[in-house]
Amino acid sequence: MKECNKPALSLFQDGLLKPGMFRARRMERSGILLKQAWVAIVAVSLMVLPVAAADDPPYEAKLTRLAEILGSLHYLRNLCGEEGSEWRDRMNAIIAAEKPEEVRKARMTASFNRGYRAFSEIYTSCTDSAVAAIDRYMKEGESLSNEIGARYGN
Template identity: 45%
Template sequence: MMVVHARINALKALSAAVFCIVLSSQVVLAQDGPSAAPPYEQQLMRLSEIFGALHFLRPVCGERDVPSWRDQMEDFLDAETLDENRRRRFIERFNQGYRGFSAVYRDCTTAARLAMEQYLVEGERIITDVTSRYGR
């Protein structure tokens, strides 16, 4: 259980680092035009989906994260999306992650806990990769 809490705290802390990279990259992207996407776009889309999955799974398993994963997603959207179409794509990926598990799980199971752990690891890996490759 301590490992899971450590992963959650690390993921949330790393999320803040991604937001800093995102904010600094918006200046460069604005020069390229409104439709320019950063090279890590697909990783951010996947991260949105992971946030959605965790937003569903964590409460089902009795976890009460503060801030919630939805709040994390809101912060992410505020930092990342200047373009409304792009914002909608991120929201759709978040909702896709949420719906994927809400259609299957009503109770916390061993499989749900395993999925949470795998998503925490994957999210941590994505954020570490983005911050190390694109951070200053």
């Protein structure tokens, strides 16, 4: 390496060194490294996500919706005079039949609870619209159950 005997001030005056020159290069290099890190993170994420989705059965989206409907019915039917836990029991029966891994079981439970909470935040008494919602959800739930059973059942 060639040794430079010029004082630093002279190097700046001669235009060989510019203020912030090394800092800019360091920042440029760190920016490139940051971009490379993001590319690596995205690539790994894309490789992992399909594996997680591949473990779910093909009817998972329909089952998730059914869980949400059962949660809604559990709240609404009890609000409108039905006593008991029929809809929660049906959800538990689905979970027992599916024998899901913990992550999938947690998603199903979260869907049931989301359906329950969605109506508990709106309805505090049984109204005509609550009864209409019950009718709609009963039909949608029956349709989903029939479709899942006919298409994916044994």
